[in-house]
Amino acid sequence: MHPDSTNRAVPALRMSRQRRAILDALRGARSHPTADEVYALVRRRLPRLSLGTVYRNLEILAQRGLIRDLKLGGAPRRFDGITEPHYHLRCLRCGRLEDAPLRPIAAIEQAARRLRTYAILGHELEFVGLCPQCKTERPPALKNARHRARKGK
Numbered sequence: 001m002h003p004d005s006t007n008r009a010v011p012a013l014r015m016s017r018q019r020r021a022i023l024d025a026l027r028g029a030r031s032h033p034t035a036d037e038v039y040a041l042v043r044r045r046l047p048r049l050s051l052g053t054v055y056r057n058l059e060i061l062a063q064r065g066l067i068r069d070l071k072l073g074g075a076p077r078r079f080d081g082i083t084e085p086h087y088h089l090r091c092l093r094c095g096r097l098e099d100a101p102l103r104p105i106a107a108i109e110q111a112a113r114r115l116r117t118y119a120i121l122g123h124e125l126e127f128v129g130l131c132p133q134c135k136t137e138r139p140p141a142l143k144n145a146r147h148r149a150r151k152g153k
């Protein structure tokens, strides 16, 4: 046995004041902020913080599994302070991204594992639609369609 394989504990991540503040901001925000939004949040506490530092630290925190780098969620890229598996709801009009109050479906992952092609590590799911605010407004696409229909032929 290779001597390293018995005790391969990853050294604890050093928590600078900036890194800690970035992690706290993400855990406190329920909005799944972008790097720019994290920067704006943390700068209130640490005015000398640079955007580059925020990007670098988000990368490191995501690699270490302390935050999630959301692969879904549209562009620009967003981050999540909650690392436990959960689904998201995304508004196609205003871009809002929220946690869905649904329990992750184990059966879907078990089914994927039975395919035996990939080593399945997890799954992500995002529901898209209109948020409570946006669904009460008339969709612009519909207005245009009606306008065209009136003018039509």
Ligand SMILES: [Zn+2]
Pocket: 091, 092, 093, 094, 095, 096, 130, 131, 132, 133, 134, 135
């Ligand atoms: Zn919306």
Ligand SMILES: [Zn+2]
Pocket: 032, 080, 082, 086, 087, 088, 098, 099
């Ligand atoms: Zn989330």
